[in-house]
Amino acid sequence: MSSDPLFSTPGEENALYLELTDGIPGAIFQYILHPDGTDQLSYISRGCVDLWEIEAAELKRDPGPLWEMILPEDVEGLARSIRGSAETMTFWRHEWRIKPASGVVKWLSGTGTPKQRENGDICWNSVIIDVTRERQTQEALDSFFDQRMTMNAMVDFEGKFVRVNGLWETKLGYRRDELEGEVFIEFVHPEDREKTLSEAGRVIENSEGSSEFENRYRHKDGFYRWLSWSSVTSPEAGLIYAVAIDVTEARIADDKLRQAATVFQSTVEGVMISDLDNRIIEVNDAFSQITGYTEEEAIGKTPDLLDSGKHDPSFFNAIWQSVRENGHWRGEIWSRRKDGSVFPELLTISTILNKDEPVGYVTVFSDISTLKAHQEKLDYLAHHDPLTGLPNRLLFNSRLQQSIRLSERTGRSIAVLFIDIDRFKNINDSMGHPTGDELLKHVAARLREQLRASDTAARLGGDEFVVLLEDIEGAEHAGQVADTLMKAFKETFAMDGVEIGVTVSMGISLFPQDSNDAAELLADADAAMYQAKENGRNTYAFYSSESTARALEYVFFENALRRAVSDNQLFLEYQPQFDLEPGKLTGMEALIRWQHPDKGLITPDRFIPIAEQNGTIRNIGQWVLQTACHQGKAWLDAGLDIGRISINVAASQFHDENFLAEVLAIVDESGLPPEHLELELTESSFMHQPERAIPKLHALRERNITIAIDDFGTGFSSLSYLKRLPIDKLKIDRSFVMDLPDDEEDKAIVRAIIGLGKTLKLKTIAEGVETEAQVAFFKQAKCDAQGFYFSRPLGTDAMDAFLRSPQTTTL
Numbered sequence: 001m002s003s004d005p006l007f008s009t010p011g012e013e014n015a016l017y018l019e020l021t022d023g024i025p026g027a028i029f030q031y032i033l034h035p036d037g038t039d040q041l042s043y044i045s046r047g048c049v050d051l052w053e054i055e056a057a058e059l060k061r062d063p064g065p066l067w068e069m070i071l072p073e074d075v076e077g078l079a080r081s082i083r084g085s086a087e088t089m090t091f092w093r094h095e096w097r098i099k100p101a102s103g104v105v106k107w108l109s110g111t112g113t114p115k116q117r118e119n120g121d122i123c124w125n126s127v128i129i130d131v132t133r134e135r136q137t138q139e140a141l142d143s144f145f146d147q148r149m150t151m152n153a154m155v156d157f158e159g160k161f162v163r164v165n166g167l168w169e170t171k172l173g174y175r176r177d178e179l180e181g182e183v184f185i186e187f188v189h190p191e192d193r194e195k196t197l198s199e200a201g202r203v204i205e206n207s208e209g210s211s212e213f214e215n216r217y218r219h220k221d222g223f224y225r226w227l228s229w230s231s232v233t234s235p236e237a238g239l240i241y242a243v244a245i246d247v248t249e250a251r252i253a254d255d256k257l258r259q260a261a262t263v264f265q266s267t268v269e270g271v272m273i274s275d276l277d278n279r280i281i282e283v284n285d286a287f288s289q290i291t292g293y294t295e296e297e298a299i300g301k302t303p304d305l306l307d308s309g310k311h312d313p314s315f316f317n318a319i320w321q322s323v324r325e326n327g328h329w330r331g332e333i334w335s336r337r338k339d340g341s342v343f344p345e346l347l348t349i350s351t352i353l354n355k356d357e358p359v360g361y362v363t364v365f366s367d368i369s370t371l372k373a374h375q376e377k378l379d380y381l382a383h384h385d386p387l388t389g390l391p392n393r394l395l396f397n398s399r400l401q402q403s404i405r406l407s408e409r410t411g412r413s414i415a416v417l418f419i420d421i422d423r424f425k426n427i428n429d430s431m432g433h434p435t436g437d438e439l440l441k442h443v444a445a446r447l448r449e450q451l452r453a454s455d456t457a458a459r460l461g462g463d464e465f466v467v468l469l470e471d472i473e474g475a476e477h478a479g480q481v482a483d484t485l486m487k488a489f490k491e492t493f494a495m496d497g498v499e500i501g502v503t504v505s506m507g508i509s510l511f512p513q514d515s516n517d518a519a520e521l522l523a524d525a526d527a528a529m530y531q532a533k534e535n536g537r538n539t540y541a542f543y544s545s546e547s548t549a550r551a552l553e554y555v556f557f558e559n560a561l562r563r564a565v566s567d568n569q570l571f572l573e574y575q576p577q578f579d580l581e582p583g584k585l586t587g588m589e590a591l592i593r594w595q596h597p598d599k600g601l602i603t604p605d606r607f608i609p610i611a612e613q614n615g616t617i618r619n620i621g622q623w624v625l626q627t628a629c630h631q632g633k634a635w636l637d638a639g640l641d642i643g644r645i646s647i648n649v650a651a652s653q654f655h656d657e658n659f660l661a662e663v664l665a666i667v668d669e670s671g672l673p674p675e676h677l678e679l680e681l682t683e684s685s686f687m688h689q690p691e692r693a694i695p696k697l698h699a700l701r702e703r704n705i706t707i708a709i710d711d712f713g714t715g716f717s718s719l720s721y722l723k724r725l726p727i728d729k730l731k732i733d734r735s736f737v738m739d740l741p742d743d744e745e746d747k748a749i750v751r752a753i754i755g756l757g758k759t760l761k762l763k764t765i766a767e768g769v770e771t772e773a774q775v776a777f778f779k780q781a782k783c784d785a786q787g788f789y790f791s792r793p794l795g796t797d798a799m800d801a802f803l804r805s806p807q808t809t810t811l
């Protein structure tokens with residue numbers, strides 16, 4: 001201890017030292033390490049009470065209790081630091097932890113300079129202070145630095161990473177040791193380096209301020225991530241403290257948004273964004289251009305704003321169902337502009353999802369008026385013959401196929417007429433192609449004139465035309481149309497002052513008779529057309545001989561029927577009818593026959609339908625009525641019991657407005673008491689227009705004429721009408737009787753009809769009774785009967801004899 005002039009006495013000086021050592025924070029002590037490794041405390045200030053919570057006196061120069069307080073894991077470190085300082089005789093500095101009596105762990109920091117004494121002892125005059133607070137602050141700072149919310153870095157003024165936290169590895173793939181000591185700018189995207197360096201320079205120069213900017217850092221795998229930086233400088237530490245957050249996703253989202261916004265505004269398609277209630281929340285410029293509505297006018301409205309009124313609610317329901325189920329809908333729809341004009345648009349509705357939850361809808365549409373018009377034009381060109389404007393082969397085929405499908409359901413017939421102009425080549429060659437073309441146009445027009453709107457005339461090419469007749473009766477009908485067309489072509493065509501006459505050859509095929517395939521029907525009609533050519537041209541031929549026969553028969557009957565009445569070719573047969581219990585004749589049915597001089601006997605099934613079609617039924621019907629009434633009257637006058645004479649009346653005959661008057665006139669004129677007359681009408685006679693039929697029936701009934709419904713059960717009688725009809729009798733159709741009594745279904749039907757008759761107080765009669773078993777059945781059912789079992793239809797003389805023979809009036 002050196003003397004100092006400041007102190008007047010050594011005692012005074014000592015006291016001052018003690019006061020000083022006791023007064024400063026921490027403890028001052030002298031520690032001695034003996035050469036044998038033992039140690040000793042030669043002095044310790046009173047600060048030891050604060051640090052180790054122990055009185056100096058208790059230690060008695062023995063540092064042992066102090067060693068015991070050191071946390072076990074820190075003991076070796078402290079011992080090593082002392083040994084090191086002793087070996088190298090260098091300044092000692094160390095920090096360690098103790099746990100004194102209070103149990104509160106403290107961080108201590110010691111410093112001291114070693115001195116060697118002559119006896120080999122090494123002595124340290126040391127200062128030990130409590131650095132618990134500093135250590136805690138440091139630890140807090142370290143854990144703050146190492147937290148993984150932000151990427152933290154300390155960079156020195158040479159631009160090298162001094163320290164980075166663990167998030168750098170997560171975000172950029174580098175371990176700490178791969179970054180620390182490296183120059184940071186090497187990791188920055190080349191395009192961002194200049195900006196980054198200038199920011200770094202600025203923050204170093206302006207230690208007060210901070211810097212915020214974004215740049216791209218290279219990931220270890222070579223790609224870049226966007227980082228957003230905030231940094232400050234500590235000039236004292238020579239460090240830049242920088243904190244970054246990864247904004248890559250946000251940047252991408254931003255970019256996408258920017259792109260979307262650009263697309264939204266610059267697209268030529270109208271875009272409308274609506275919320276889940278379908279209220280419009282945004283529209284683009286194209287929306288306004290297409291619809292005429294401004295953004296302000298559209299926002300807040302629903303897309304009903306554009307409703308054209310052309311679609312019914314079910315159409316929109318289907319759209320929204322698809323959007324709900326599939327997330328989108330795409331299709332064509334009609335919309336209305338602000339100015340009221342309606343236009344077609346191609347529209348896509350998609351659901352906007354946010355984390356899989358729908359949050360709204362985006363509707364994108366384009367005006368396709370022009371496209372549609374082009375399409376229609378192209379469609380027309382693709383399906384029509386440019387010369388005549390008629391449908392071409394393509395359209396014809398598709399109509400034919402469609403028609404076949406429809407007819408398969410309805411059970412109706414179709415005819416295909418293949419038409420070829422006879423010797424057209426000669427006309428073309430002699431008069432030139434322009435004239436030929438002109439003629440084809442005229443032919444097309446004439447074809448169209450002759451056909452119904454529902455028929456299709458098409459040009460297949462050259463001079464070949466084809467006609468599709470839908471919903472026809474059969475061969476007869478097709479033959480009639482062919483006749484009409486042939487007649488129409490008899491008239492010449494006036495072309496540039498020249499009259500040109502042409503004839504045509506036609507081939508006819510029929511669905512379903514010839515084929516149910518479109519291509520085959522066309523080929524069949526073509527083949528038939530060649531047949532017509534072979535038959536001498538200017539005629540038509542059917543594909544099948546059966547159709548030809550039917551058509552020929554039709555044409556024959558057509559003409560022959562007109563003369564049948566006047567030429568006395570018709571006659572009547574009578575078939576008796578019986579009440580089976582007690583077995584008594586109740587009347588007879590008059591059945592027409594046609595005795596043709598060449599064709600022989602023709603049954604009514606073959607000619608009555610034709611007579612109905614060509615109108616001769618009226619004449620024939622009158623003749624039947626007159627003949628039957630006169631015959632009935634004659635039998636009555638002869639004293640014969642005839643019951644009622646039943647006469648068949650065709651539907652078209654019944655519908656004739658003069659029918660009632662004619663019947664009554666004939667009955668009066670014949671003198672037959674009307675109660676001896678029965679009229680048989682089919683269900684179709686009154687079921688179609690009951691309101692017109694009922695008064696006529698009443699009028700007949702008033703005159704005591706009986707009304708029977710013929711073929712009952714084969715039509716679609718409405719039972720409620722049946723109740724209202726003034727009728728007397730139901731005639732059970734032969735088709736139900738035929739298989740009786742074996743067929744259970746027929747039995748049930750027949751019983752039902754008889755039951756119905758009883759309920760409605762109508763008589764019933766079965767026709768076509770042929771067997772004994774059937775007789776027994778109807779006898780038991782109390783139903784009248786008529787049929788071969790009793791008698792075939794008889795000629796007048798035979799019937800006369802039958803009436804006169806005593807056993808016939810009773811069975």
Ligand SMILES: Nc1nc2c(ncn2[C@@H]2O[C@@H]3COP(=O)(O)O[C@H]4[C@@H](O)[C@H](n5cnc6c(=O)[nH]c(N)nc65)O[C@@H]4COP(=O)(O)O[C@H]3[C@H]2O)c(=O)[nH]1
Nearest residue numbers: 591592603604605608624648649650768769770787788789
């Ligand atoms: N297999 C079989 N057949 C039997 C039997 N009993 C009767 N028939 C036949 O069944 C038909 C009954 O006449 P319909 O149902 O009124 O059916 C008649 C009727 O609808 C119509 N018809 C007949 N004559 C006339 C008429 O003068 N005017 C009108 N508009 N139609 C008539 O022609 C249809 C056919 O008459 P027809 O050929 O005379 O045929 C008659 C008759 O000959 C039998 O036991 N077995």
